Amino acid sequence: MSQSNPMQKPKVVFEGVSKRFQKGKESLHVLNDINLTVHDGEFVCLLGPSGCGKSTLLNIAGGFESPDSGRVMIDGEEVDGPNSRRVFVFQEYGIFPWASVWDNVALGLRDLDQAERSEVVQRTIDMVGLTGFEKSFPMELSGGMKQRVEVARALAVSPDVIYMDEPFGALDSLTRLTMRSEIIRIWEQEKKTILFVTHDVDESIQLADRVVVLSARPGEISEIVEVDMDHPRDLGSPEYGKIKNRLYQLLGVSHTI
Ligand SMILES: Nc1ncnc2c1ncn2[C@@H]1O[C@H](COP(=O)(O)OP(=O)(O)OP(=O)(O)O)[C@@H](O)[C@H]1O
Ligand SMILES: [Mg+2]
Structure with a gap:
C-alpha cells in the first residue's frame, strides 16, 4: 500500500500533532508535528526508540490525551475523547x-x-x-x-480501528512469532485498520504495510518505509534484509555485533 494511492480511504489522520509534558519546571517536548494518514484496512507500525513518544501518540489518537497543537481525525471527525465503538485499545494486561x-x-x-x-x-x-x-x-x-x-x-x-502498544512484548520469541502470524491472519480476514507500536525491527517488517519510523524525542517522523511483500513473508528474502538494513540505519544503530 502506498500513501499516494487515491483509491485508498483515509481512516486515521494525524494533522500536525505536537505534545509537551510539564516535568516540574521543565517542559518535555515529546512529539513534534506528526503528520500521517493511515488508510482504511491498513496495518501501520510505529517504530522508534524508547521514550520517543509512541505510546503518547497512540493515547492522543485514542482520545486519552490531547495534543498541544494539531489534531487527529477518524473518518473525518476529530477525536475528542475515548470512544470504545470506534477504537479498541489492546492492552498487554487488559x-x-x-x-x-x-x-x-x-x-x-x-x-x-x-x-x-x-x-x-x-x-x-x-x-x-x-x-x-x-x-x-x-x-x-x-x-x-x-x-x-x-x-x-x-x-x-x-471496532473500526485497533491500537496495539507492544502487545507481544512479554511473550517468548516463539509465541511472539505465532501471535504475529495469527494477527495477520485475522487482520486479512477482518480487514481492520491497525496501528501497532513496537520497538522491534523484525516485528514491524513482519506485520506492517508501512513502518513509520520516529526519531528520538521529540518524536518526529523520520521516514515511512513501505513493506511491499505479500503475507506470509519470507524472513530470509533479500527484500526483507534490505528493509531491515534501512530501518536499522534510520534508527541509528548497527545490527552487527
Ligand atoms: N502523562 C505523562 N506525564 C509526563 N510525562 C510523560 C507522560 N507520559 C509520557 N511522558 C514522558 O513522555 C516521554 C514519551 O513517553 P512515551 O511513553 O510516549 O514513550 P514511548 O515511545 O512509548 O517509549 P517506550 O518505547 O519505552 O514505551 C517519556 O519521556 C515519558 O517520560
Ligand atoms: Mg510506550
Whole structure:
C-alpha cells in the first residue's frame, strides 16, 4: 500500500500533532508535528526508540490525551475523547483475571441481546483458536493464550480501528512469532485498520504495510518505509534484509555485533 494511492480511504489522520509534558519546571517536548494518514484496512507500525513518544501518540489518537497543537481525525471527525465503538485499545494486561475466557470476551457486548452475544463470543473465540477453553480462567492460561483472549476481546466489539502498544512484548520469541502470524491472519480476514507500536525491527517488517519510523524525542517522523511483500513473508528474502538494513540505519544503530 502506498500513501499516494487515491483509491485508498483515509481512516486515521494525524494533522500536525505536537505534545509537551510539564516535568516540574521543565517542559518535555515529546512529539513534534506528526503528520500521517493511515488508510482504511491498513496495518501501520510505529517504530522508534524508547521514550520517543509512541505510546503518547497512540493515547492522543485514542482520545486519552490531547495534543498541544494539531489534531487527529477518524473518518473525518476529530477525536475528542475515548470512544470504545470506534477504537479498541489492546492492552498487554487488559483481561480480567476474575472472569472466564467467555466472560472476558462477552464483557464488551452488553448492548447485544443474549443470542447475538453468544454467537459473537463463540465466533471470536473460535477465530483466535481458543475453542474448548471458554470456561477457563486467565490464571489457567499461558501468556500466548491470554494474548489470544485479548485479541478476541478486541475483535468481538467490532471496532473500526485497533491500537496495539507492544502487545507481544512479554511473550517468548516463539509465541511472539505465532501471535504475529495469527494477527495477520485475522487482520486479512477482518480487514481492520491497525496501528501497532513496537520497538522491534523484525516485528514491524513482519506485520506492517508501512513502518513509520520516529526519531528520538521529540518524536518526529523520520521516514515511512513501505513493506511491499505479500503475507506470509519470507524472513530470509533479500527484500526483507534490505528493509531491515534501512530501518536499522534510520534508527541509528548497527545490527552487527
Ligand atoms: N502523562 C505523562 N506525564 C509526563 N510525562 C510523560 C507522560 N507520559 C509520557 N511522558 C514522558 O513522555 C516521554 C514519551 O513517553 P512515551 O511513553 O510516549 O514513550 P514511548 O515511545 O512509548 O517509549 P517506550 O518505547 O519505552 O514505551 C517519556 O519521556 C515519558 O517520560
Ligand atoms: Mg510506550
